[in-house]
Amino acid sequence: MAPENICVHSRSFAAKIRMTAVAIEGVWKFYGDFPALQNITLNVDGGACLALLGRNGAGKTTLLRMLAGLSKAAKGSITILGGDARAENTRKRIGVLGHGIGVYEELSAFENLRLFARLYGMENPRQTASEWLERTGLDRVSDGLVREFSRGMRQRLAVARAFLHNPALLLLDEPFTALDDRAIAVLQGLLKGALADGRTIIMSTHQLREALELATDVALINRGKLAFRGQRSQEMLEDPGWLYRHYGEA
Amino acid sequence: MNFFRQALAIAGKDLRSEVRSKETVNASLSFALVILLLFSFAFDPGSEQTHEIAGGLLWLVFAFAGTLILNRSFARELVNDCLDALISSPASGAQLFTGKCLANYVLLLIVECICLPIFVIFYDARWPRQFWLLFLVMLLGTWGITVIGTLFSAMTVNLRLRELMLPTLIYPMLIPALMGAIQLSTVLMAGEPLGADNLIWFKLLVGFDVIFTILAVALVEIVLVG
Numbered sequence: 001m002a003p004e005n006i007c008v009h010s011r012s013f014a015a016k017i018r019m020t021a022v023a024i025e026g027v028w029k030f031y032g033d034f035p036a037l038q039n040i041t042l043n044v045d046g047g048a049c050l051a052l053l054g055r056n057g058a059g060k061t062t063l064l065r066m067l068a069g070l071s072k073a074a075k076g077s078i079t080i081l082g083g084d085a086r087a088e089n090t091r092k093r094i095g096v097l098g099h100g101i102g103v104y105e106e107l108s109a110f111e112n113l114r115l116f117a118r119l120y121g122m123e124n125p126r127q128t129a130s131e132w133l134e135r136t137g138l139d140r141v142s143d144g145l146v147r148e149f150s151r152g153m154r155q156r157l158a159v160a161r162a163f164l165h166n167p168a169l170l171l172l173d174e175p176f177t178a179l180d181d182r183a184i185a186v187l188q189g190l191l192k193g194a195l196a197d198g199r200t201i202i203m204s205t206h207q208l209r210e211a212l213e214l215a216t217d218v219a220l221i222n223r224g225k226l227a228f229r230g231q232r233s234q235e236m237l238e239d240p241g242w243l244y245r246h247y248g249e250a
Numbered sequence: 251m252n253f254f255r256q257a258l259a260i261a262g263k264d265l266r267s268e269v270r271s272k273e274t275v276n277a278s279l280s281f282a283l284v285i286l287l288l289f290s291f292a293f294d295p296g297s298e299q300t301h302e303i304a305g306g307l308l309w310l311v312f313a314f315a316g317t318l319i320l321n322r323s324f325a326r327e328l329v330n331d332c333l334d335a336l337i338s339s340p341a342s343g344a345q346l347f348t349g350k351c352l353a354n355y356v357l358l359l360i361v362e363c364i365c366l367p368i369f370v371i372f373y374d375a376r377w378p379r380q381f382w383l384l385f386l387v388m389l390l391g392t393w394g395i396t397v398i399g400t401l402f403s404a405m406t407v408n409l410r411l412r413e414l415m416l417p418t419l420i421y422p423m424l425i426p427a428l429m430g431a432i433q434l435s436t437v438l439m440a441g442e443p444l445g446a447d448n449l450i451w452f453k454l455l456v457g458f459d460v461i462f463t464i465l466a467v468a469l470v471e472i473v474l475v476g
Contacts, residue, residue, distance in 0.1 A: 068338045072476050086475065088340045096338040100331020106267035118259040119339040121252070145270070161335065 021046040021169055021200035022067065027076035029062050036062045038224045044202060044217065049195055051215035052204040053243065058221040060204035064173050067202065068096045081168055092120060095167030097175055101158035105147040109138050109157050112146060113164060120165035132160040136186055152180035159187050170194060172203035176210050208240035220247050256341045260349025265356060274322045275357055282315035282365045290372045304373055305436030309428050312362055313395060317417045319357050320399030323350050324407040343471030347400060355396045362388055375439040384438040390455040391431030394462065398423050401466040404473050430455040
């Protein structure tokens with residue numbers, strides 16, 4: 001191949017990498033002999049919001065955990081923002097909001113956010129923590145211990161923890177489950193802002209209406225297999241059960 | 251520097267949590283005092299035979315009490331899925347492990363420093379003559395317990411029987427370090443000088459600490475993520 005062709009090829013490849021925020025290629029995951037994920041191949045473009053749908057036990061959380069670098073695939077490869085999921089530079093650019101709130105009961109709200117700001121290498125952890133306490137309406141209780149917080153306050157703190165380092169990719173596992181009205185409003189506002197900034201969001205959810213309002217793309221997993229992958233359509237928005245009826249299990 | 255900054259952030263978090271909850275230090279200290287008391291009933295504190303096994307008794311107390319602290323090290327991260335939040339952060343497994351080790355080390359030393367004078371009173375030991383050497387042995391032996399205990403605490407964190415599994419796994423691993431610490435402590439508490447023949451136990455302790463620290467730091471990422 002001529003050198004100029006190589007150069008053009010590598011440039012187009014680099015552009016493709018930039019465009020693809022998450023590339024999942026033939027991924028398998030086993031729990032013992034049980035295949036939790038079977039040959040999942042899925043790309044998510046930068047700036048997209050993918051709603052990851054499926055029944056309980058379909059494999060959504062397993063896939064999100066692998067994307068978050070919390071477990072490894074048995075087969076296949078995962079590339080996130082052009083790097084390995086466990087690479088330090090990749091993790092710096094990922095925000096994870098899992099089933100648990102991921103904050104410490106014995107620390108104050110401020111101490112929790114300052115700790116994670118330090119772990120994410122933020123330049124001014126104290127200022128970052130204070131800013132996010134204000135943004136999530138927790139500034140008045142910043143010195144209060146989390147163990148004394150109501151459920152809604154804890155959830156807002158968890159949202160602040162996941163967003164405080166301005167991640168390029170957000171991985172959200174059932175983000176709207178058990179949130180109170182205020183926390184839902186905070187989260188929806190942050191997610192809309194993140195999408196407007198061109199960040200990528202992948203969220204698993206059972207709350208179809210809230211998720212589909214935000215989503216640009218949809219993926220449906222049935223018993224560990226990818227049953228549908230496409231853009232969110234007007235039909236889905238008008239009838240959230242449409243996808244399950246057409247591509248879900250019988 | 252960044253490595254230690256993040257490790258210290260994790261250690262500081264663990265110590266601050268412990269200062270507020272006092273759950274592990276209180277449990278470990280109470281347990282250590284009960285064992286010391288029971289040993290004083292089982293062995294005649296004034297007898298020569300007891301002086302000969304004083305180092306062994308002391309390190310048994312440290313090892314038993316230490317397990318309670320080490321057991322909680324990673325288990326406390328399960329509340330609210332904090333372990334997932336830590337693992338998904340840019341802090342590496344090695345940084346997480348180092349931070350946890352430092353916090354556990356401080357907590358273990360606090361318990362040991364409270365237990366040691368009580369042990370001296372109960373067993374009429376003659377440690378003050380060579381206090382700093384004994385303290386050095388304590389530092390080395392405790393680091394060995396901490397490194398092995400913290401690694402296995404990470405390994406057993408998701409097991410239902412982790413409270414049982416941790417001591418079952420770590421005590422056999424700790425035999426070389428405990429042997430060194432016991433031999434040296436027995437000599438020092440008897441008020442005898444350390445001869446050249448005891449140097450091998452110092453070397454064993456230092457070697458154990460260095461080798462297992464390197465191994466643990468290298469392996470902890472696999473332990474945590476697979």
